[in-house]
Amino acid sequence: MTTSTGTGTGPRALARQRRRASVARFWRQYRAERAGLYGLAVLALCALLALFAPLFVGSDVSSVTDAPGRPMQSPSAEFPLGTDQFGRDLLGLVIWGSRVSLLVGLLAAVLSVAIGTLIGVTAGHFKGWYATVMMRVTDWFLVMPTLVLAIALATVMSRSLTTTVIAIGVTTWPTTARLVRAQTLAVETRPYIERAKALGGGHWHIMSRHVLPNVMPLVLAQTTLIISSAILAEATLAFLGLGDPTVVSWGGLLQDAREAGAVSAGDWWYLVPPGIAIAVVALAFTLCGRAVEAVLNPRLGVSR
Amino acid sequence: MGTNDQTRSLPRGLRLVAAAGAAALTLTAGLATPLDPAPRQARAADDGKKVLTVAVAQSVDSLSPFLAVRLLSTSIHRLMYEYLTNYDPKDNHAIPGLATKWESSPDKLTWTYTIRSNSKWSDGEQATAEDAAWTFNKMMTDSGAATANGSYVGNFRKVTAPSPTRLVIELKKPQATMTALDVPIVPKHVWEKVSDFSEFNNDKSFPVVGNGPFVLTGYKPDSYVRLKANESFWRGAPKFDELVFRYYKDQDAAVSALRKGEVSFVAGSPSLTPAQAESLEGAENVKVNDAPGRRFYALATNPGAKAKNGEKFGDGHPSLLDRRVRHALFMAVDREAIIDKVFRGHAVEGEGYIPPRFSQYFWKPSTSQKLAYDPAKAAELLDRAGYRKNGDGKRVGKDGKPITYRVLCHATDPNDKAVGKYLQEWWGDLGIGVRLECLDNVTDPWLAGKYDLAFDGWSVNPDPDFVLSIHTCGALPATPKDTGATDNFICDKQYDELYARQLAEYDPAKRADIVKRMESRLYDLGYMNVMAYPNAVEAYRTDQIKSITTMPAKAGNIYGQDGYWSWWSAVPADAGGSSDNASSTGVVVGIVAGVVILGGLGVFAAMRRRATAEDRE
Numbered sequence: 001m002t003t004s005t006g007t008g009t010g011p012r013a014l015a016r017q018r019r020r021a022s023v024a025r026f027w028r029q030y031r032a033e034r035a036g037l038y039g040l041a042v043l044a045l046c047a048l049l050a051l052f053a054p055l056f057v058g059s060d061v062s063s064v065t066d067a068p069g070r071p072m073q074s075p076s077a078e079f080p081l082g083t084d085q086f087g088r089d090l091l092g093l094v095i096w097g098s099r100v101s102l103l104v105g106l107l108a109a110v111l112s113v114a115i116g117t118l119i120g121v122t123a124g125h126f127k128g129w130y131a132t133v134m135m136r137v138t139d140w141f142l143v144m145p146t147l148v149l150a151i152a153l154a155t156v157m158s159r160s161l162t163t164t165v166i167a168i169g170v171t172t173w174p175t176t177a178r179l180v181r182a183q184t185l186a187v188e189t190r191p192y193i194e195r196a197k198a199l200g201g202g203h204w205h206i207m208s209r210h211v212l213p214n215v216m217p218l219v220l221a222q223t224t225l226i227i228s229s230a231i232l233a234e235a236t237l238a239f240l241g242l243g244d245p246t247v248v249s250w251g252g253l254l255q256d257a258r259e260a261g262a263v264s265a266g267d268w269w270y271l272v273p274p275g276i277a278i279a280v281v282a283l284a285f286t287l288c289g290r291a292v293e294a295v296l297n298p299r300l301g302v303s304r
Numbered sequence: 305m306g307t308n309d310q311t312r313s314l315p316r317g318l319r320l321v322a323a324a325g326a327a328a329l330t331l332t333a334g335l336a337t338p339l340d341p342a343p344r345q346a347r348a349a350d351d352g353k354k355v356l357t358v359a360v361a362q363s364v365d366s367l368s369p370f371l372a373v374r375l376l377s378t379s380i381h382r383l384m385y386e387y388l389t390n391y392d393p394k395d396n397h398a399i400p401g402l403a404t405k406w407e408s409s410p411d412k413l414t415w416t417y418t419i420r421s422n423s424k425w426s427d428g429e430q431a432t433a434e435d436a437a438w439t440f441n442k443m444m445t446d447s448g449a450a451t452a453n454g455s456y457v458g459n460f461r462k463v464t465a466p467s468p469t470r471l472v473i474e475l476k477k478p479q480a481t482m483t484a485l486d487v488p489i490v491p492k493h494v495w496e497k498v499s500d501f502s503e504f505n506n507d508k509s510f511p512v513v514g515n516g517p518f519v520l521t522g523y524k525p526d527s528y529v530r531l532k533a534n535e536s537f538w539r540g541a542p543k544f545d546e547l548v549f550r551y552y553k554d555q556d557a558a559v560s561a562l563r564k565g566e567v568s569f570v571a572g573s574p575s576l577t578p579a580q581a582e583s584l585e586g587a588e589n590v591k592v593n594d595a596p597g598r599r600f601y602a603l604a605t606n607p608g609a610k611a612k613n614g615e616k617f618g619d620g621h622p623s624l625l626d627r628r629v630r631h632a633l634f635m636a637v638d639r640e641a642i643i644d645k646v647f648r649g650h651a652v653e654g655e656g657y658i659p660p661r662f663s664q665y666f667w668k669p670s671t672s673q674k675l676a677y678d679p680a681k682a683a684e685l686l687d688r689a690g691y692r693k694n695g696d697g698k699r700v701g702k703d704g705k706p707i708t709y710r711v712l713c714h715a716t717d718p719n720d721k722a723v724g725k726y727l728q729e730w731w732g733d734l735g736i737g738v739r740l741e742c743l744d745n746v747t748d749p750w751l752a753g754k755y756d757l758a759f760d761g762w763s764v765n766p767d768p769d770f771v772l773s774i775h776t777c778g779a780l781p782a783t784p785k786d787t788g789a790t791d792n793f794i795c796d797k798q799y800d801e802l803y804a805r806q807l808a809e810y811d812p813a814k815r816a817d818i819v820k821r822m823e824s825r826l827y828d829l830g831y832m833n834v835m836a837y838p839n840a841v842e843a844y845r846t847d848q849i850k851s852i853t854t855m856p857a858k859a860g861n862i863y864g865q866d867g868y869w870s871w872w873s874a875v876p877a878d879a880g881g882s883s884d885n886a887s888s889t890g891v892v893v894g895i896v897a898g899v900v901i902l903g904g905l906g907v908f909a910a911m912r913r914r915a916t917a918e919d920r921e
Contacts, residue, residue, distance in 0.1 A: 063729060064722075064726050065641070065729040067645075072579055159742050241716070245721040245740060245742050259577070259718035260718065261556060261559070261576070261577035261578075261580035262579055263556040264556040264559035264580055267579060
């Protein structure tokens with residue numbers, strides 16, 4: 001992995017070459033993880049569907065005024081997954097909903113991991129009273145039930161996607177912080193860090209040039225894993241009626257179905273497709289995350 | 305405001321707390337339901353007692369008649385205590401309750417009620433005029449006791465009981481609502497021991513002494529309210545021996561319980577959804593009662609909130625002060641589509657302020673006055689008002705910025721959200737942006753005047769005085785910091801004059817005429833745009849309830865009546881056995897989903913094992 005570069009001739013070219021080699025190695029090892037490949041295939045499919053949804057379903061799928069069907073129609077040739085309470089095509093809505101669910105999942109995971117990494121690296125680097133305070137804060141967040149905290153946050157803020165992203169991001173970072181701090185402590189005991197310090201490297205230099213690149217693999221794996229829980233959390237919040245009611249998301253569809261009384265009316269087509277979509281995507285991210293973790297796990301990485 | 309759940313004022317705060325609580329509870333209930341759709345406790349018919357179980361969701365705010373304002377608690381008070389007058393279940397006219405007859409003096413300022421001598425409190429004491437006088441006097445002198453019904457006695461000068469059967473009320477000004485005093489009369493000998501009326505909730509010692517058709521015998525918050533039949537009720541004992549309101553915070557759970565026969569009646573809050581009603585219509589031994597409701601469902605516009613002292617506050621959009629804009633907005637609302645798509649036929653298109661069910665007060669606009677659905681005309685009206693489209697097709701306000709209205713909606717009401725989606729598209733076509741602000745607690749922005757439009761709705765009583773009073777200048781808060789009885793800060797001189805006139809008019813026909821003119825004025829102002837009158841959609845088991853009185857008798861509701869008619873008149877069916885062919889499709893769906901997820905996990909676990917096996921090498 002990256003260490004200090006001081007070899008005189010073309011350090012940049014050298015670094016680039018080394019990075020390319022490590023990416024190739026990563027991919028070779030990832031390919032060996034079969035479950036990870038399945039997950040990746042599913043994800044690629046979902047990403048394509050979400051990206052190109054405007055081409056084949058179009059944003060007017062969520063329009064209530066020109067809904068094509070009657071409310072709550074069961075699946076038919078015209079509407080393969082039936083219609084919702086407004087008479088909108090559920091197949092189109094599930095595809096359209098993937099955009100929001102994936103987007104919120106990604107953003108929330110990135111926010112969560114960013115906070116976790118920032119706190120983890122600084123706490124591991126600065127030690128002393130700062131680390132003590134930050135770790136107690138982390139502990140506090142760790143013991144708080146995540147969902148309850150997220151519900152509380154989402155309730156006090158106005159209903160919007162940003163709120164959901166913040167509510168999830170702000171409540172799920174502690175595990176990342178703990179992991180990253182541990183790795184930071186391990187990295188900082190290595191001799192080259194001491195050398196860098198002796199050569200006059202400041203805090204910022206040490207953290208950004210030496211520690212961060214070393215914890216990055218861990219962060220990457222953590223991100224992939226958190227995405228799946230973030231998607232589930234987003235669906236949960238939306239299902240509980242804490243999402244933005246004007247956007248179509250999978251959790252929101254489930255909430256609509258519940259409010260419309262689809263559960264006791266037995267309109268399964270309104271409930272099952274978004275539920276399965278959530279489960280499949282969350283599973284795919286978990287599979288990928290585990291595979292990435294297996295490849296990059298720092299404890300295994302020593303032997304490489 | 306959201307209102308279905310309350311009969312009357314003091315509104316939002318409590319209502320919203322209720323809504324928030326309900327939302328919180330729905331979380332837990334919602335999560336529990338798919339796994340546990342059939343709540344335990346079968347219907348207790350073993351010991352021969354005939355029990356009528358009603359599924360409810362609304363929490364009881366207080367069991368003290370001096371504090372309770374919610375629909376459930378006030379309905380329970382109807383059952384526990386007799387009021388001076390009652391409403392005829394057929395056509396809502398005032399009929400004898402505790403009072404057998406009443407008359408006003410020629411100067412319209414003194415009312416004399418004759419109190420019946422055949423009504424006894426459940427502890428054996430005679431109910432007299434003294435009890436009634438004490439109840440009213442307490443409300444006039446103790447602000448704690450005036451919390452819920454203080455508005456009824458605001459105009460009283462003096463209340464006396466010259467004899468056990470004679471009650472005399474002297475008024476400051478004539479008041480047409482004297483035969484519609486919805487105040488429970490409590491036994492003096494029990495209640496005079498209460499020291500603090502603002503704290504006493506009447507829920508500690510059971511049975512609670514009363515003289516209504518039922519006696520309260522037990523209560524556990526958010527669990528049940530139990531009442532037993534009052535055998536010595538003067539109008540005749542109820543046919544059921546016991547009446548239990550049992551809590552189902554999740555409506556789907558309540559419907560499942562009805563399917564299984566664990567409850568006899570489900571009202572829904574505010575009503576069953578169209579999907580639930582449709583599925584129940586096909587169910588065996590279940591009757592769905594789809595009746596014209598007593599509620600209106602409206603779009604309220606912020607008229608520039610101000611207090612009685614003239615101070616303005618809040619931040620309503622200035623363009624809404626232009627009547628043409630308000631009319632244009634409402635003309636772009638396709639009410640037929642709302643009835644058809646959102647309520648799926650379980651509602652009636654909105655016209656005037658008071659629902660058609662109260663036929664003597666129902667008013668509808670003439671064809672020339674009517675703001676019919678006409679988007680083209682709406683656009684023209686906006687152009688004329690000076691709100692033209694800019695290059696992006698958005699209409700701009702006088703400040704040069706594109707107009708976006710904030711619409712307050714109740715996060716707990718699915719109809720608000722559904723109609724909100726339509727508004728976004730209809731007004732979007734006009735070039736006006738809509739931001740739906742769905743909150744559990746709409747009270748704070750509402751009272752602060754920080755909204756542009758809002759979903760609003762009230763239950764209307766047979767006497768419309770209350771719902772009319774909330775739009776008078778007198779209902780405005782004293783200062784911006786106070787809370788007024790006002791609904792959405794409407795203050796119109798012409799309306800106020802009419803309001804005062806109808807209150808002083810003792811001739812029913814003339815009074816109805818003035819009320820209709822008030823509705824017409826309100827319609828023209830465009831601050832209260834009634835979109836629909838939602839039906840009361842409720843269901844009961846015909847193998848447990850043989851017959852039950854609806855109000856009005858022809859096509860009326862059962863739950864939340866103005867009176868005790870439904871539960872008092874309910875006749876038990878002979879066959880007490882519960883049918884057990886409960887097919888809750890919810891369970892099936894739950895199981896299918898569970899199997900799918902478990903299957904997924906299984907595949908995952910298998911792959912994981914293989915993966916780790918590979919790793920181990």
